[in-house]
Amino acid sequence: MVTIGLTIRNSTVRQVGNFRAEAQLDMGPLLEARGYTVRIYDEQGTSGKDLSKRKVALQMLEDLRQGDIQGIGAYDVKRLTRDEFGIDGGTIARRIVEAGGLFVTKDREYDLRNEDDLLQFQFQCFIAGIDWRNVRNTFWSGLFKKMENEPVYMRPPIGYMTEKIDPPAGSTRRVIKRVAKNPEQAGLMAELERLFDESESLSAMARYLNTHGPARPAFRGRGGTTSHWSVQSLRYLLKNGIYSGTFTFGERLKKRSTVWHKFATDADGKPKDFRQHVPELAYWTSAQVRRWRLKFETGKTRTMDTRYPHPLSGVIECISCGQAMVARGPKHYACSALGTLRGRKSVHCAHPQSISPNVASALMRQELPRAMYDARRMAAEFRKQQQAYVASPAAQRLAFLEERVQYINDQLLSMQQLPPKSLVVRLAEAEAELVQLRDQVTEETIAAKDDALLADMCEVLAERPMQAFDALPWEAQQRIYKLLFAAVRIETEGAGFNRRWRLAQYRALIGGEVRVLNDAPWARRAHPHLQDLVFEIGTNSGKTMSGTRYIVPATQLRELAAAFGG
Ligand SMILES: [Zn+2]
Secondary structure: OOEEEEEEOOOOOOOOOOHHHHHHHHHHHHHHHOOOEEEEEEOOOOOOOOHHHOHHHHHHHHHHHHOOOOEEEOOOHHHHOOOOOOHHHHHHHHHHHHHOOEEEOOOOEEEOOOHHHHHHHHHHHHHHHOOHHHHHHHHHHHHHHHHOOOOOOOOOOOOEEEEEEOOOOOOOOOOEEEEEEOHHHHHHHHHHHHHHHHOOOHHHHHHHHHHHOOOOOOEEEOOEEEOOOOHHHHHHHHHOHHHHOEEEEOOOOOOOOHHHHHHOEOOOOOEOOEEEEOHHHOOOOHHHHHHHHHHHHOOOOOOOOOOOOOOOOOOEEOOOOOOEEEEEOOOEEEEOOOOOOEOHHHOEOOOOOEEOHHHHHHHHHHHHHHHHHHHHHHHHHHHHHHHOOOOOHHHHHHHHHHHHHHHHHHHHHHOOOOOOHHHHHHHHHHHHHHHHHHHHHHHHHHHHHHHHHHHHHHHHHHHOHHHHHHOOOHHHHHHHHHHHEEEEEEEEEOOHHHOEEEEEEEEEOOOOOEEEOOOOOOEEEOOOOOOOEEEOOOOOOOOOOOOOOOOOOHHHHHHHHHHHOO
16 A cells, blocks of 8 residues: 655645645545545645755655655645745655655646656746746736737726737747727627617616616626626726727726836836727727716716705704704705794704804814814825735635635546545535635625725825815715714804804714814904905814824725715
8 A cells, every 4th residue: 555645734824724724635535535545744834945944844755765655745836845946846856756756746646757757846846936926026017018008908898808819830929819899799889889879877778788688798796797787887888998999097096006016107106007099999989988978977966956055064053052053045054943942843942043154164164174184094094904905814715715626526527436425525515615705705805896996085085185175066075074073063253244253162073072162263254245254363272183093984984085086
């Protein structure tokens, strides 16, 4: 009976949990099924970089020399050695050769006395030693280089495909890949053109397409494969310039990944954008697309009466009774008790307050930068986290399990005899876990995508909050006020032309404190007939918010960023 020493090793400590080791353990029953006896050498948590420090591996080689085992097994060559220079691989190979033994991986068996097998094995060791980062960098630099000359898609959008052109005979070049119109989707693109012209709305168009066809070309999205049309999928067609002959990449990206910084930065450090005119890839004219965009995008936010801007509705309270003030005609916020001294729910108010929206907005705008300061600090923190985002443990495990189930299945299929029971049990367990993980990863991916959008908005928030704020329509300003402030109370003094106002207190929604402003500056009108306010000296002192450590849920910040996004 031939005994194979099976090495179990995680290639790095960072690999989540021990799941790599599980796959390596699958090797046990597989080797047994192939007729070997297995002895496990567990060296988890040991780096594979230096053989002289791997006690378990050295013991295994010693056992091999003594003839206790007749070969060495590993999930793949990577698990055997990570030595960059391939020296350890050579050492191990020599020991196996000297012992006249076998080397067995999940894919194949090497008889290292055989010249060809030895060469293969050494080559594999060499590959395993190359840092994966090099591989990744080569991939990205090539991609960006290509993008300077022609459109590049990992996944070509609807209507397009990646054309593979064989290099000329005798050429050393590899297969050339190029984006091209997909002739099989020509009919679909024509139908889309007709529907963009004739449909009332994108949702009506999606409904029509889903009932009458043509089906959306199967699309592997986050929720699995779909051929269902959605409003987003149609809007994407209108947004993507490729359909009118302009390929762009990066233009709208505010936040760029580290890869981007490395490969898509000009000599003077400015980020590169990629843009090519490719009329041969256009399906429609830009005039057509503009017309459709206009048609489908108007009326999107027309749900509110915009005649009288009242961005502080629901945010300010009557200073006398504490009830929310509501818009009252174009010129006022007023306590609901105004006129009757009895407000909503019959609450009595001795001095119902009434304030002009201009005055209230001027006072609040004065306070906004301070409230924003805290939001900005968090935005910066959030962006840092966002940049550090890596594939989650669940995603890593999912990728691993998919590969593993595939592999076990392949093995089961190729087996001549009944599969070992332990392997079947493991397969079932892995598949059950797979289902659950897919859902989790789908959710995570959606969240990550949202976070990426948020990070973009945070940039605006951190850099120019007031400019961004002033440029917004009042409905969006109202959203921001509502996210930052509650229970705003404004103090009024004097009458007629001598009337003056100041911010008395508010509740900061980020940080959750009540701020009583005991020295806020008073403001009076610049001129009796003008709306502009002049602020008198004051410090807005009061219970200060800065210096407090807030734990603000990302959802709150997400809302704020979205509000700034308009
Ligand atoms: Zn009142």
